[in-house]
Amino acid sequence: xxxTMANPRGLPQSKxxxxxxxxxxxxxxxxxxxxxxxxxxxxxxxxxxTQLSKITQSEQDTFEMHVxxxxxxRAGESLMKLVxxxxxxxxxxxxxxVNEAITQNSKLFRTKQNECDQKLMxxxxxxxxxxxxxxxxxxxxxxx
Amino acid sequence: xxxxxxxIQILDTIExxxxxxxxxxxxxxxxxxxxxxxxxxxxxxxHQFLKTLGLVESKLTEQINxxxxxxxxxxxxxxxxxxxKVLQMAWHRLEHARSRVNELERIKNKHLQGRTxxxxxxxxxxQMSQAQQNGVQQMGSSHSGTTG
Numbered sequence: 001x002x003x004t005m006a007n008p009r010g011l012p013q014s015k016x017x018x019x020x021x022x023x024x025x026x027x028x029x030x031x032x033x034x035x036x037x038x039x040x041x042x043x044x045x046x047x048x049x050t051q052l053s054k055i056t057q058s059e060q061d062t063f064e065m066h067v068x069x070x071x072x073x074r075a076g077e078s079l080m081k082l083v084x085x086x087x088x089x090x091x092x093x094x095x096x097x098v099n100e101a102i103t104q105n106s107k108l109f110r111t112k113q114n115e116c117d118q119k120l121m122x123x124x125x126x127x128x129x130x131x132x133x134x135x136x137x138x139x140x141x142x143x144x
Numbered sequence: 145x146x147x148x149x150x151x152i153q154i155l156d157t158i159e160x161x162x163x164x165x166x167x168x169x170x171x172x173x174x175x176x177x178x179x180x181x182x183x184x185x186x187x188x189x190x191h192q193f194l195k196t197l198g199l200v201e202s203k204l205t206e207q208i209n210x211x212x213x214x215x216x217x218x219x220x221x222x223x224x225x226x227x228x229k230v231l232q233m234a235w236h237r238l239e240h241a242r243s244r245v246n247e248l249e250r251i252k253n254k255h256l257q258g259r260t261x262x263x264x265x266x267x268x269x270x271q272m273s274q275a276q277q278n279g280v281q282q283m284g285s286s287h288s289g290t291t292g
Contacts, residue, residue: 014217015215015216015217016212019208019211019212019215022208022211023205023208026201026204026205026208027201030197030200030201033165033169033197034194034197037169037172037193040173041173041176041190044173044176044177069173072166072169073166076162076163076165076166079162079200079204080159080162082204083155083158083159083162083204086155086204086207086208086211087152087155089211089215090151090152090155090207090211091152093211093214093215093216093220094148094151094211094214094215095214095215095216095220096214097148097151098148098220098222099222100148101148102222102223102224105224105227105228106224106226106227109224109227109228109230109231110227110230110231112231112234113227113230113231113233113234116231116234116235116237116238117234117237119238120237120238120241123241123245
């Protein structure tokens with residue numbers, strides 16, 4: 001009985017090897033899902049002619065179906081893991097996006113900083129004007 | 145260029161597609177296992193399964209190809225810390241100015257309180273002295289009245 005399974009994943013070091021392993025995993029998992037589904041449908045026909053008794057044959061078919069169904073689910077889970085790995089890779093190594101995010105943040109920070117400084121400047125001007133008036137008042141008063 | 149979040153969202157939809165794919169496969173087999181299986185329904189589900197599987201494969205291949213194009217062996221060295229530090233310093237300046245202005249207000253309030261405490265005493269003492277003077281005058285006048 002040939003049951004297609006994806007290769008167990010290793011831990012490649014270089015980026016190219018990692019991306020290549022992603023492609024391999026994707027192809028293997030998709031192939032695994034497709035073949036297992038086809039095999040289940042073929043088994044459902046129940047036309048295999050063997051020397052086994054009917055009960056044994058049906059038991060074997062049931063078992064094979066279970067294994068193949070489990071394989072489909074495993075392949076689906078592996079694809080989900082692949083998507084998760086790609087997400088992680090995308091966050092860490094997608095240079096254009098990282099650059100864009102950094103530029104946006106820098107721009108935002110600089111705008112905020114300019115706002116702060118402008119507010120401080122306006123406060124300084126107001127206080128200087130008030131202080132001027134207060135000085136005038138003080139020097140012309142009897143408390144001097 | 146697509147925004148960073150857009151790529152993650154595309155991957156999210158791929159995840160949903162994988163789930164749909166597995167569900168379709170399950171539904172198709174479920175349909176076949178029924179006593180009175182509907183061939184049409186089974187076919188529809190199987191087509192859905194095959195279609196979604198093809199879609200998942202093509203989308204994921206596209207994503208992996210994009211990653212192959214954009215990624216290099218080097219780690220990214222850019223950072224937004226410089227501008228972040230500048231902003232933080234601006235905040236500190238602002239906070240310092242705020243604390244000084246608060247201090248000024250506190251001093252102003254203290255002085256105002258001092259004046260309000262002083263002020264009521266002056267009018268009271270003036271009133272008291274006036275009342276005393278009036279009393280003396282009244283007493284004097286009454287005294288003069290009795291004598292007269």
